[in-house]
Amino acid sequence: MNKPEHLPTRGRPREFCVDYALAQALRVFWEKGYDGTSLTDLTDAMGITRPSLYAAFGNKEALFRKALDLYEREKLDYIGKALEQPTARKVAEVMLHGAIDNVVSAGEPHGCMGVITSVACGPESQSIREEVVKRGEAGKRALTARFERAKEEGDLPAHLDPEGLMRVLIAMLQGISVQANQGATREELEHLVETGLMIWPTA
Amino acid sequence: MNKPEHLPTRGRPREFCVDYALAQALRVFWEKGYDGTSLTDLTDAMGITRPSLYAAFGNKEALFRKALDLYEREKLDYIGKALEQPTARKVAEVMLHGAIDNVVSAGEPHGCMGVITSVACGPESQSIREEVVKRGEAGKRALTARFERAKEEGDLPAHLDPEGLMRVLIAMLQGISVQANQGATREELEHLVETGLMIWPTA
């Protein structure tokens, strides 16, 4: 599993797989947050020594950003799928069910990494927090645009504002993350989503 | 402001006001979370030395619990007010608007202390996290009971489940906290609440 891969041919070959090590780092950051994760936590989970980590990834902050890229690529793909849905209701459905899968899937940390990081970041890692918030803003804009389109298509009641609706849906997703983090079961979260979709507007 | 008060008459008198010091400690814990707060942060804000803190409050964990008591007493009184409202809709209204006041009031940390603490608690302070989650569970039960009563009174549509509705409302509150923490303005949160109340069920 944790074996090399690579192309360079000079010098002593690396004895671990960068991708595997990064996946392990992601798991730790996701579970403990940026500040809550120590280099010892990371090296233990990645199965490499401190200098190897620095040589391969730069430093703790650079490693975190790479882990965040991986997280978005592998765990947040449901967001793109949701935005492609034909109706505003289906967008909400895919978002909410996707969030549940992301947040209570077996053998993975409970909660959304973005929420955990942005809430649990101290002032000494301000730039990390800003990075995470900034990435989230892009998603919010895309969702607002999607609901604006839905409204033009007569897919949403006229009295509802796309941005307000975006904020309500995002709040539900964040709530799902927080409740999962606090120990809510998949059944309880599905109950939440089921009720949320019952009160969700129909065209 | 930070002056003594007290009753005991033996020994050297305490030179600071316990209540004022506790209020300062609350502010720091609220802003930085339990793990993110150092004893130096606390003593600086409280204007006392380390041994004075230990003598008056026990240790960091005991001080946090006392700060949490103060927080519930002073900042979460809107929850009791909300539960007393005559209709389920008014319960939701008071809860949502109360949350906004709690979460973006001038000169205070942005976000709900309960959410911040439960999300930002590392494994070494597990008991703190459990305490916060446990206190939250009591509120959730009360809210579910209130919606059950509302349903009996014909105050909620028959197809909606009280517990699911409770989870949706709690999710909105948690989302408000997270978004405030990420820098959302009062106007944006009022926009969220306004839209949320538009889709909230009517009897």
Added chain:
DNA sequence: CTGACTTTGTACTGACCAGTACAGAAAGTT
């Protein structure tokens, strides 16, 4: 004034933090 009692500030404890210097080891190149 003396002694009991409590709070005060200074200065420390051992443990952990992120990051790194350095020497040895493993490969390719010549």
Added chain:
DNA sequence: AACTTTCTGTACTGGTCAGTACAAAGTCAG
């Protein structure tokens, strides 16, 4: 074989963490 390049583990840096030992200082009862 010798040399270069890169990765490896050990062991360290200075800084911060929560918590405390200790002696000086302030207030009471007698």
